Amino acid sequence: MxxxxxxxxxxxxxxxxxxxxxxxxxxxxxxxxxxxxxxxxxxxxxxxxxxxxxxxxxxxxxxxxxxxxxxxxxxxxxxxxxxxxxxxxxxxxxxxxxxxxxxxxxxxxxxxxxxxxxxxxxxxxxxxxxxxxxxxxxxxxxxxxxxxxxxxxxxxxxxxxxxxxxxxxxxxxxxxxxxxxxxVRFGTFQRAAYFKRTDQIETLIEHVRTLYHPSVATGDVPGLMTAIVEASAKLTARWIAAGFVHGVLNTDNLNVTGESFDYGPWRFLPHYDPQFTAAYFDHGGLYAFARQPEAVFWNLTQLASCLALVSDAKSLADALNGFGPAYIRELRAAFLMRLGVHSLGEAADQRLVDATLGLMREAGADLRWEPVFFDWFGGFASSARALSGPRARLYQGEAFDVFRFALMEHAPDRIERLEHPMFAAREPEEMLIDEVEAIWAAIDADDDWAPFHAKLERLEAARLAWGFTG
Incomplete structure (x- = not known):
């Protein structure tokens, strides 16, 4: 057919x-x-x-x-x-x-x-x-x-x-x-730069601009750099809000459209731990959870150095320096998305991000990363559910009070999502290493794919329940 x-x-x-x-x-x-x-x-x-x-x-x-x-x-x-x-x-x-x-x-x-x-x-x-x-x-x-x-x-x-x-x-x-x-990776440009093929760099620029960033004007190389910086900042912020550690953030593993791909020794955080690493061979913690923004920015500087062979270095540096503000802006948006609440302005939104991390930091290993967003999705509209759930004893104390007051400021976004059956469960869908290994063990030992497909079915239900877009 x-x-x-x-x-x-x-x-x-x-x-x-x-x-x-x-x-x-x-x-x-x-x-x-x-x-x-x-x-x-x-x-x-x-x-x-x-x-x-x-x-x-x-x-x-x-x-x-x-x-x-x-x-x-x-x-x-x-x-x-x-x-x-x-x-x-x-x-x-x-x-x-x-x-x-x-x-x-x-x-x-x-x-x-x-x-x-x-x-x-x-x-x-x-x-x-x-x-x-x-x-x-x-x-x-x-x-x-x-x-x-x-x-x-x-x-x-x-x-x-x-x-x-x-x-x-x-x-x-x-x-x-x-x-x-x-x-098309950052490393695609690096190869052309390595061989001093400015003609190839220019061809790649126009290829990427036309197909993936068409709002950038023809010949505006700093504008293209800005578009890639902003896409990369959004990706990095979404990783952090998801508690995800890519593991191998080399320049050949980042692309011009700001998508995560080529998953090797990835992990999701069991709990808040800035030094958590995914790759057993990352002995120095170069790509640890909290160092991912630094890693992405470093990789963007390598891309900018390639583009500087055919464009103004000062304008490219200005575009590159937009990463920090873009990342902070996208991080606020990502945390609000994950908590299911509306923005209230930069100051209030940043207080909520800081308070969420503060709550996790104080609770340590007792409070897993993913359940915080599950318990408090929809903001204070979920307070009764969260305070009667399996982590109720952790939602108390000074750090929790700061979190609660910051959350109360923000109105729920699409509160009807809380009606999905997923939010009647006591636990969210997670992807911690023990579960991944158990899914593989069933396949390896008995060629049993049922746990694998059941997990994918639950994740599809969770995708519809969260309703994240954009």
Whole structure:
């Protein structure tokens, strides 16, 4: 069955040519067992009508979709833990397709674990099934909490036994497909700058401006930098409000549209802990929870240094210095969104952010991050629910009084959301590591996918209950 009339192929990155990507072929996998397909996301790009067999042909065997030229491995460099690496690029993934969604946005289908490319170095180009499962869970949870994110589109088990040094081996293999707005990374610009190809930088600028930031005028490079800074500030603030730790904030893991993607050793906070890290190899805490804004800003400075090869450095610095104010503004908005209340102005909104963090700081490990937003969603309209719930004993004392008074100032936003059955439960949906490991254990031991799919169903209900947009 061909895709529906809503399918609108538009492979624009492919038009840039061989200076930016290399034509590749997917691995020939021994098996292709469909484990997850995101029909809601597929419906947005006209692909929901594919049969399972057609789905596997396109996203397990990578038969090109209509109007798509075939996969390419994108070229880029990057700073990894602030050490420059010119030997990067799509080493186990590729850009498979681009199409417009119903609102006219250009979206990418990109892969992870699809086989070796010219940029694989000594890697096998594969993805563990556990890694694929974890990315599905991370992306779904972040979308539920209103964080700009790639969406896991497809997960197919591929029947290979992989050897890995950081998990029990041999372990099962998979190929993942993700749907996101852009795979153009900060590192894409860094590669062009490394080779002093100002012509490539200018081409990338116009490509990004036209397709992803069309409100920026032609030739306004500082304006484009401002747009990327603001998108990155919003992303970072939403991570913080969600209690999320990306784990590996290298310049090849941040893109020009401000979306979170490529989830490796991610974690959600069990409780407020500024030093909490996700990656076991992040010994210095470079990408710890509270250092994520610093990390994103540092990466933005690397992007600005690339753009400075073709634009005014002073104007780019001015754009870059807008990150701090934009981040604080977006953090206030993100906390209000998560608490389900209206803005009352900068001063009152900042008091609420500070009071929320103060409450968590005082309670420490006794008060988990996610339940605070669940208990007090809708502001003081939830006071009876919160004060009779499982954390009632923690809602007392001086820090709580400061939080309560700050919250009382803010009126509920769309209070009807509290009528959703989710808010009758005693606990919210969380994504802590113990639950993730339990979901994997069922798959690993008994090939039992029921806990995985049940979790996704609960997250979909939570997404509708929270009703976060924008």
């Amino acid at each position: 061909p895709p529906s009339s809503a399918y609108r192929p538009e492979p624009r990155f492919f038009d840039l040519g061989p200076d930016y990507a290399d034509a590749v072929a997917a691995a020939d996998f021994p098996e292709t067992i469909l484990r997850y397909r995101n029909d809601r996301a597929a419906g947005q790009v006209g692909l929901e009508g594919l049969s399972d067999a057609e789905w596997i042909a396109h996203f397990g065997r990578f038969q090109p979709l209509p109007g798509q030229p075939g996969p390419v491995a994108m070229r880029y460099h990057g700073h990894q833990f602030r050490q420059y690496n010119p030997d990067l690029g799509d080493g186990r993934g590729f850009l498979a397709a681009q199409m417009r969604d119903a609102s006219g946005r250009l979206l990418d289908l990109g892969t992870k674990g699809s086989g070796q490319t010219p940029w694989s170095r000594n890697g096998d180009g594969r993805l563990t099934l556990k890694g694929g499962m974890r990315e599905v869970l991370a992306a779904t949870m972040l979308e539920t909490l209103g964080v700009p994110t790639s969406r896991a589109f497809s997960l197919i088990e591929t029947g290979e036994a992989l050897e890995r040094g950081d998990e029990p081996s041999p372990t099962r293999s998979a190929v993942l497909v993700r749907l996101q707005h852009s795979h």
